Amino acid sequence: MxxxxxxxxxxxxxxxxxxxxxxxxxxxxxxxxxxxxxxxxxxxxxxxxxxxxxxxxxxxxxxxxxxxxxxxxxxGGETAQEAQRAIRRMANARVHTVLDYAAEAKEDEAGFDHVLDEIMRNIRLAKVTGEIPYISVKLTGIGSRDIFQKLQEGAPLTTEEQAAFQRTESRLDIICKAAYEANITVYLDAEESWLQQPMDELAEKMMLRYNEHRAVVFNTLQMYRTDRIAYLTDLLKRSEGYDVILGIKIVRGAYIEKEQERAAEHGYPSPVFHIKADTDRSFDGAIDICLQNLHRVELCAATHNEASTRYLVNQINRQGIADHQKRIHFSQLYGMSDNLTYNLANAGFNASKYLPYGDVATxxxxxxxxxxxxxxxxxxxxxxxxxxxxxxxxxxx
Incomplete structure (x- = not known):
């Protein structure tokens, strides 16, 4: 068939x-x-x-x-070229692609440069084909986890580590600049709470640099974290008066067991909610905040939760947001929740799939x-x- x-x-x-x-x-x-x-x-x-x-x-x-x-x-395939078959099939159903190089990066400068080269090839492919409006970037793919953790903890970096972090920022800037010029969007993934603060700072720096007229760069907020509503509110306040469109991607979160176990092991309060209903309220609360500030925010609701998806759709309809396709995005993982993605796209909403690719073994x-x-x-x-x-x-x- x-x-x-x-x-x-x-x-x-x-x-x-x-x-x-x-x-x-x-x-x-x-x-x-x-x-x-x-x-x-x-x-x-x-x-x-x-x-x-x-x-x-x-x-x-x-x-x-x-x-x-x-x-x-x-x-989608072992290479970005192989993934184009899935990209075109989705495009025929008005579903966009978030291309995600999913191979585990080697934790050294050569590995980080390899990931940069792969992402740059994807941006060039996106520019030529016009079929890949979004790419996903993991900052731990282009920079050291250990250095991100030291920065978060306020530990001093060695001269070599300072130089390595400058190279990480340079890689990210190269990616964001190329995406800006290719008229595509970069979604920066979130990581564990003990790495995230310096990543937030890098994301904000790139948004200030490239998001003047549209959201080229999106930062990801994991809404199972107890502090993310406060972070979002503070970010909006700090960015007042700047010519910047904040790119905000909200997810529920992917590391709940790891977060809880580490908090218990190190004796600090868990940074994530223990009750799912609290995470649900946090996620929907972020939707409300973004919609209230839609004149300077682009929102991506990356969720498999049907209730939150319905909630955002209802708010768009209730508030009569005519340009929602440009300012509000929905996204799900490739291979999951097709009932949400394809029906959203069919109903005229901006819907996408995160499409990973890479060698089977990696x-x-x-x-x-x-x-x-x-x-x-x-x-x-x-x-x-x-x-x-x-x-x-x-x-x-």
């Missing part, structure tokens, strides 16, 4: 299965169902992840199996993290499975 071309409507309905899975063939639909069924078993996910990593390290012939299953569902840790995160999201697996099952039944497979 070939994929289906859907004509746009004006109503967002996340339960419209025909639109949600319009880009999936019967074979892809069955594979997705199988994968989410397996991912609903956390122990199996952990054991399978460890076994797969070691099998690839030992040179066992499992690459074809991995590439034909979990890799093909969550990744992106496998990324895919395992995605799988483990998904198993920990309350109700996520059940929701995905019920939708896939309903579509399989609808198609009579």
């Amino acid at each position: 070939s994929t289906t071309t859907i004509q746009p409507t004006s109503t967002f309905d996340p339960n419209d299965l025909k639109i949600a899975f319009s880009n999936k063939t019967d074979k892809e639909l069955k594979l997705a169902y199988f994968l989410f069924k397996m991912m609903g078993k956390p122990t199996l996910v952990k054991l399978g992840g460890v076994a797969s990593v070691w099998a690839l390290k030992l040179g066992l012939p499992i690459k074809g199996l991995v590439k034909g299953t979990i890799y093909s569902h969550f990744c 992106t496998l840790p990324y895919m395992i993290r995605r799988a483990e995160e998904n198993t920990s999201i309350a109700g996520q697996m059940g929701r995905e499975l019920s939708l896939l099952e309903a579509e399989i039944k609808r198609r009579g497979l």
Whole structure:
């Protein structure tokens, strides 16, 4: 069965299965169902992840199996050129791409330069093709985690570390300048709380430099952190009077267990909420703050949460935000929550997928993290499975 071309409507309905899975063939639909069924078993996910990593390290012939299953569902290809097939399929459904080089960077200057070179190739590709409006950048891919942590802790840097951090900032500036000139957008990923402050400072510096007329650079706020509403409010206050459009991407957060364990180990208060409802309120509160300041903010709501997605859609409609496609973005991970992404795009909203790519062996840790995160999201697996099952039944497979 070939994929289906859907004509746009004006109503967002996340339960419209025909639109949600319009880009999936019967074979892809069955594979997705199988994968989410397996991912609903956390122990199996952990054991399978460890076994797969070691099998690839030992040179066992499992690459074809991995590439034909979990890799093909969550990744676009081993190169950016390979990923263009997925990019074009999504573009046909009015879904944009956030291209994400997902390989784990080597923690040295050569590794950081390699990531820079890869991102610069992506920017040139985006400029030539016009098919990649967004790219994702992890600051730990272009700079040392240890130096970010020392900066956060206020520890003095050696002369060599100061020079290394200047090179990190230079790499980021090269990326942002190229994105500005190519008329594309850079989403800077968030990291653990004990690394984030100097990353926030770099993001703010780049926004002041390149975001005069549009949000070229977005910083990511993990709203499960207890301090992010205060940070957002303070950022808005500090940026008053500057010619800058703040790029704000909000997510719920990906490191909750790690954050709680480290706080307990080091004896400081947990920086993240313990109750999901508090995170939900924080996320929706950030939406409200951004909408109140939309004259100087561009917002990306990167979430798989249907309630928050509906909330933002309803606010856009209620407030009559006519230029929402330029100022408000929705985003989900490739291979997940297609019912949100494709129905948002079909209803005329700016919707995108984070599309990772990279060599199977080096992106496998990324895919395992995605799988483990998904198993920990309350109700996520059940929701995905019920939708896939309903579509399989609808198609009579």
